[in-house]
Each structure stands twice: as C-alpha cells, then as structure tokens.
Amino acid sequence: MYKNTVFSNDIVLLLFIIPLFTPQSLSLLFGGILEKGFLLWNIMNFFILFFIFLITIKTKKKYTWSFILFWLVYLVCSISVTSDFIKTLNTWIGTAVPIINFALLGNLLIKYSHQKFVVVINKYLTFLLTLNLLLLFIFPQGVVKLQHVFIDGRIADSFKRVNFMATDNTIVQFLIITILFVEIRNYLYKDNNLQRKLVWMISGLTIIILWSGTGLIGYSVFLISATLFLFPKFKKIPLSINMVYIIGLVAFLVIVVLRLQTVFEFIIVKLLKKDISLSSRTEIWDIAYSMFLKSPFIGFGNNSKGWLIEYNWYNYYAHNLILDILLQGGVIVLIGVVLILNYSRMTLRKQPDKYLESLFACCILAIFTLNITESQFLSIYFYIPFILAWLLSTYNPKKLSI
Template structure:
C-alpha cells in the first residue's frame, strides 16, 4: 500500500506537539523534540501563508495569545520565554490543523488518529500498570496533594490531550466510514477505561456523557434544541451557579455521593476565592503567565482550576473579550452546519471540553486548539462550502 507524502508530512508536523511528559524523556531527547517542534512550526507557518489566507480565527487566537504574553512581560520580563513558547506553539498547531482541514483533510485526520491514538494507547497502558503510585511524582506536587504522573502527564491534565485526540479519531472514522466502527469503539473504550480506573473525576464525567451521546443521540437530529448556543448557555449557567454563587452547597448528596467531592470541590472553591481577589486588583490585563513559585504562593497550585477565571487572571477583560470573539466565530460556523452528524458531534465535544474546564484548564495543551479549529472550519470538514445553510445541506448529510 502506497503511503501518501502528505500523510508523512502531517505526521512530521504533529509528532513534536504530542510528546510524552518531560520526566520520561532524556534531556537531550527532550531538547531534540523541542527543536523538531520549532522546525515543524516554521514549515507549518510557511505552508499556511503559501496556501491559505489568514483566517479571522487565527487572527483573534493570536491576539488572545498575545494578551497573555504582554502582561507577563510587564510583570516579569525574565519569565517571558515560557509564555512565548506556549503562544507560538498554540498558534502553530492551530495553523497546522486549519491547513490540514482545508487542503489535506483525510491525511491530517489520519495522522492525528494514528500517532495520537498510539500515544493515548501507551498512556492508558501506563495508567493500568502504574496506578495508584504513578510513574513519577514531582517534589512540588506535595504541596498540592497526591498527583500521580503517567506517560502523558497526570490524569486530569493529560485527559485534555487524550480527549482532543479521541474527538479527532471519531471524526476521522465518521468522515471515512460514515459510521463508528467496532475497532474505533473498542479502542477508545479501552483508553477511556483507564481514566475510569484511576478515578479521574472530570474525565469520568466527560467520558460518560460522551458515550451516552454516541449511544443515544449522534444518529438523531436534535440540533434545533441541543446545539452550540444552548451548550454555551449551559456552561455559563454552570459557571455562575457553581463558581460565582456556589449553589452546589445546596446539593451535598450529589457532590459527595455522585462526584465524590467535599463541599470545597477538593479545594477548588478556595482557589477560586483567591483568584477573584487577584482579578479585582488587575482587571484589565491580568498578570500573564507567572512562575510556578509565585502561583504556588498565591494559590497553592499551578493554575486556578477554571477556564474563565484563568483567562481573566492571565489576560484580564481584554483577554476575555478576545476569547469571546473566538467562541462567537465558532458558534457561527457550528450553527450554520447544524444537523450534520460530524458538526453536531463536534459541538457536543466542545461542550464537554468547556464543561470539564469549569474545574480544570491548561493553556499549554496545544491539541485542544486543533479541536477548536475543527469547529471553526466545519464547512470544509463536512465537505461543503462556506455558506452551508442551516437545516438543508447539514441535515441532508446526516441521513
């Protein structure tokens, strides 16, 4: 079987962005992969400029990333390297994804499914083998309680990577076969089973909801009621009811017996209270990406465990406004294509991403931006034009 050069190209481009946790790699290997990522990024930027016009999504995503770097430079110029690397990596991977979806859809989705799936498989195996001790623990993690590390990182953080790759894999299967195959289902049941085995709370919630959707709803047209707009409304309601007003305290049975958390949600409400205090002190541009020692001193942890608070803390109202534009751009495309199976599945997957981001969020998980790019480029993904009318072409392809 002849392997397309474009498939090999996208494997070359994505491999350095989905690497094992740093503690697993030899320092020289880690440095080599970082150099590879720089090379892949430059190639991706060159190809993107040559073949595509700069999309509004890439423009506003870049502005949002810059809104994190600027306050970092203002507060501590010596800490600028890390945020700049994250910014360029996020933008580069988004360009790779957009380039792939627009011009090499099959090859890009296949590359993500093949290599990403391999990494997820290894991650799942290490979780089954090394739970509960994990493969490693960093010393500073003692301040945060027990947090075990596996092949792609600790369970909660790594799930963002695994979840995004799972979305790519399922979309690849739907795009090629028009249905979910037994192999795809069994593979991801095994991977998801590892997160259930280690009892990763947010991951288990997303996994259960994802499979319920695939089992009962993905073949049905429910997009008139359940669509990206209603999903975002639900996420905002959850944010205000739990993070802001703490209404979960009125439902202790659900919190303690269903989610197996205490009423502080494993300390998250304490972290959120501290985040609100600091956000009020610098509401416009935030604090940028601070060093680990500063974050540990402020919060006792490396991040504030909520996507909206994280955005406000790092980039202020400016960053939140830019990110809101990104969400609006995505919503416009997903609503225009609603009724198509791939479109509706992607919308639900993004809902699950924002749902688990209510209690955990990591800006440096580059693959997540690739998943968001899928949503923005939905007309290309489902094979239509930019003007796919709601209820017509989308619903026709779902039959």
C-alpha cells in the same frame, strides 16, 4: 493540489503532528531534556508552516490570523507585568507555538486533504492512547512523580502521579480529543470500524483506572451527550452549539459565582467521594477573585504557567478556566478568548450538516464541564475542537472531493 507536496507523505506529515501532542511525562523525565527537544521541534515546524501559510493562496486565513494575534496580545500582557522576560518568553513559546502550529497545519491541509489530516492524527492519537493505558498497568504509581513544593522552596512528602500523557485530572481532555478524531473519521468514512470501538473502550477503561472526579464527570458528559445526539438510535436529534455555550455560561455562574454546587451534593459526595468544597477549590476561587481585583486588565503574566495562588503553603492555579484567564491576562485576554470561541460558534452554527454540529457540541460541552473545576487555558487540547469546528465548517467535507 497537495498530491505532489511533502504533506502527501504520511511520515512527513507525522513530523509536523508528533510534537503537537507532547506527553506531559517528558517534562520530568531525564531532567526535561526530551521536552526541550519537542519544543525545538515545534519551533522549527512553526517557521516552515508559517512560511507556507504566507505564500499559499486560495485559503481562508482570517481565523488563523486571529489566533496568532491573540497569542501576541497575551505575550504583550505577560511581558508588561513580568520581571523575568526570558522565562516569560520561553513559557509563552511552549504554550502558543503548538496551538498555532495546529491551526496553521489544519488551514493548509484540510481543504485539499481533509481525510489524510484527520486519519493520520487519529491513528497517532490512538497509538498514544493505547501506549498510555499500557504504561498505566506497568507503572500504576505513574511514569514519573511530581512532588509538591512549598512556597519557601521546601519539597513536600506528597506527590502527584503523572501518567504518560498527563496527570489524572488533566488526561481526560486528551481522551476526549482522541475520541473526537475517531468520530470525525467515522463521519467521513461511515464504516464504524473496530478502531472506533477500541478508542471508546480504552478511554473508558483509563478513566475507571484513574478514578479522577473531574475525569469521570467530563467523560460521562461526553458519553451521555454522544449517546443522545450522535449514536445511530438517537442521531436525528441535534444538539445546538448555541445551547452548549449557554449551558457553559450558566454552569460558571451557578457553581463558581453563586456557589450552588450543593445542588449536586449526591454526585459530589456520595458517588465521587469528594467534599462539597470541591477539594478546596472554592477557597482557591475566593483568592483568585481578590487577586483579579488587584490587576483586572492585564493580570499577572504567564511565567508561572498560571500557578499564581498561594494557599496552604502551596502554589495553585485558579482551577477554573475563566478565573485562570483573568489571573494570567486580565480582561484583555479574556475578551480575546471570547472572540475566538464565539467565531467558532458562529461558523459551526452555519454548518448545514447538523450531525457535525452535534458532534462538536458534545465535545465542547464536555470540555466546558471540565473547565469549571480545572483550567486547560494553556493546553492545545482545549483549542483543537474550536479550530476543527471552524475548519470543517468553512471547508465543508461534504462539498469536497472524497
């Protein structure tokens, strides 16, 4: 069906893929003008993809519509509590549009051209991964520096290193998604090519160079689970997606609610050289709890991208996925996230190929681990595994023509 459409051309397809993965450093380079260009690019692509989505028949659209509805509900919650409608809308567009675009593009292509969709994204992410590593050597202090700003507007002397793709703590999700795509490519072609080995090696080297505690833990969880459940020697042992969701919930209760991180004191203090408060995250969580109680249903909006917590004269985000969602959108938005993630779980659970279920289970386990002490609620990298899990389970590649 798609052989004679514009999507059959790799260059045209890249025009829809490139703006989805906007490097974070572009938000600070040249006054952010490049980031604005990518935003306009995404908006233009949205109208094209949404129009094609509306007129296309014989595709299952329920999950994609649920994503669109979810982000509209989130927008309504944010608008209802903001005093700056324009800023809130601009922030929402920058967040929601790339995520919706990925869902639209995947839904339009994966049934008829699943290999092209996976391979082109895989090649582009591998290019970004390699470029990011190269720039790490050229700019060891970061491509740009993000300076901390006091609540009263004063600029602090300290700064955060922003690598080409993201900061030290947040880049690991980009690495995991890049690995996910190269593993899906290997799943489709069964060729175990050189690119697969290079992606794992470059990702590991990147983590070692940055030496972020969050990154090390997230990458290690993915590597260990992949070794046990994916690689040839052990791949007959499946990892259930249900078990991963249970582990994610238990980890939240144990560490964020019950504060039993002392169980992992050896890893946190001895190996990662961090303090038992998880770099003051426990204090930030306490503030997040108290703020949530002030607006439990619709939160405090998104015009600050979640940086709503005042602590030690700085603004912080909640440093936990669930708390971040509750602060920005309250219980209403949290319910929406739970429904979306649970739908992906149910669809993937019915996946007849247990290797594919294990692949996504390993990826999602790593992402859940990362989001205990960070939050990627507004990042496209958080949603990609859940969208792909639904796409590849709904349009089973084993039943599609190769």
